[in-house]
Amino acid sequence: MKPSRRETLALLAGSAATVLAGPAQARAEPTLSEAARGAGIVFGTSIAADTLADPAQATLYRREAGIFTVDYALKFGALRPEADQFLTADADAILAFAGPIPVRGHTLAWNESRPDWLMALSTAEKRKALDRHVDETVGYYAGKLHSWDVVNEPFWPGHGLPGGFRDGPWLEAFGEGYVERAFRRTAAADPNVRLVLNEAMTERWDETGAAIRAGLLKLVDRLQDRGVRLDVVGLQGHMLPQYPYDDNGFSDFVAELATRRVDIYITELDIDDARFPRDVAARDAMVAARYRDFLSAVLVVPAVKMVITWQLADSASWYYHGELEAHPSASRLPRPLPFNDHLQPKPARDAMLAAFGSRRA
Numbered sequence: 210m211k212p213s214r215r216e217t218l219a220l221l222a223g224s225a226a227t228v229l230a231g232p233a234q235a236r237a238e239p240t241l242s243e244a245a246r247g248a249g250i251v252f253g254t255s256i257a258a259d260t261l262a263d264p265a266q267a268t269l270y271r272r273e274a275g276i277f278t279v280d281y282a283l284k285f286g287a288l289r290p291e292a293d294q295f296l297t298a299d300a301d302a303i304l305a306f307a308g309p310i311p312v313r314g315h316t317l318a319w320n321e322s323r324p325d326w327l328m329a330l331s332t333a334e335k336r337k338a339l340d341r342h343v344d345e346t347v348g349y350y351a352g353k354l355h356s357w358d359v360v361n362e363p364f365w366p367g368h369g370l371p372g373g374f375r376d377g378p379w380l381e382a383f384g385e386g387y388v389e390r391a392f393r394r395t396a397a398a399d400p401n402v403r404l405v406l407n408e409a410m411t412e413r414w415d416e417t418g419a420a421i422r423a424g425l426l427k428l429v430d431r432l433q434d435r436g437v438r439l440d441v442v443g444l445q446g447h448m449l450p451q452y453p454y455d456d457n458g459f460s461d462f463v464a465e466l467a468t469r470r471v472d473i474y475i476t477e478l479d480i481d482d483a484r485f486p487r488d489v490a491a492r493d494a495m496v497a498a499r500y501r502d503f504l505s506a507v508l509v510v511p512a513v514k515m516v517i518t519w520q521l522a523d524s525a526s527w528y529y530h531g532e533l534e535a536h537p538s539a540s541r542l543p544r545p546l547p548f549n550d551h552l553q554p555k556p557a558r559d560a561m562l563a564a565f566g567s568r569r570a
């Protein structure tokens with residue numbers, strides 16, 4: 210499991226690290242955003258209102274990112290914890306911070322963001338709640354966002370429903386038609402915003418991943434057959450090492466999706482290191498290798514136009530926050546991202562630079 214020192218060194222030699230650690234007169238290190246631009250793509254990160262509370266962290270995010278995704282402030286439950294609330298302050302703060310950097314909205318129709326008051330509604334009321342949510346939210350931000358993850362995670366085969374759809378309030382209210390409905394209403398409320406269908410676990414190379422990939426291809430075909438505008442398919446890329454992966458197989462799937470004339474964004478990339486060795490150098494090397502292998506394979510597909518990590522520094526990761534919540538005195542904290550909790554670049558950052566660099570070559 211644990212890579213040998215030779216393997217670790219080989220990994221680093223294969224990355225940009227050796228070049229970047231060159232003599233003082235060497236060119237300044239590129240940011241991730243600059244390196245991505247050289248590869249013809251946009252690099253970005255998710256960001257939360259509390260990410261901005263630390264000025265050093267805020268500076269890092271603004272320096273490295275060419276686009277931001279609002280991490281959770283725009284989810285149904287965050288905007289509308291009670292039926293009569295519409296809490297936009299956190300997302301507004303992110304937009305103000307971003308200035309000229311484009312911001313992506315995440316997410317309008319997601320069956321997992323469902324406050325109690327919503328679940329207590331009748332079917333007819335749930336239908337009205339989705340329509341009102343999309344119309345009001347998209348209307349409020351019209352002209353201010355780059356794109357909306359209109360529907361998030363439509364599939365979850367584990368729920369055992371026909372077609373593999375994820376269960377929840379919107380599926381209950383409309384059946385699978387909630388997807389089309391959310392896309393049409395979003396387009397109507399903000400005609401210029403890019404419309405994204407975002408899905409999880411498509412990278413998993415097992416039965417679950419295969420079912421999600423098949424469902425997603427079918428859904429894209431159906432939406433397009435029905436004349437629904439769909440600009441982008443977002444593939445999250447939360448990599449969990451307990452599952453098998455096949456980067457080239459995944460890249461073939463991405464190429465197949467791209468034949469549908471959609472752009473592809475990798476929308477939520479991070480590497481869960483919970484099962485990697487405790488030793489930090491070994492762990493960082495394995496995380497870096499996963500970034501390098503995944504990105505090198507997927508960036509072969511020209512339709513991949515964007516790579517977004519789910520936060521940028523380990524200390525802002527949902528895994529890091531989750532671990533500290535569960536075990537406040539935890540001595541081993543997650544290291545899933547390109548920068549560490551002191552905001553310093555890690556081998557994962559170098560691996561990303563190398564992967565971006567190899568696309569240009």
Ligand code: XIL
Binds near residue numbers: 280281361445447527
């Ligand atoms: C995560 C947020 O980052 C966390 O703060 C929250 O506790 C749980 O959700 N896939 C998604 C994101 O589409 O919305 C999730 O975000 C991560 C998994």
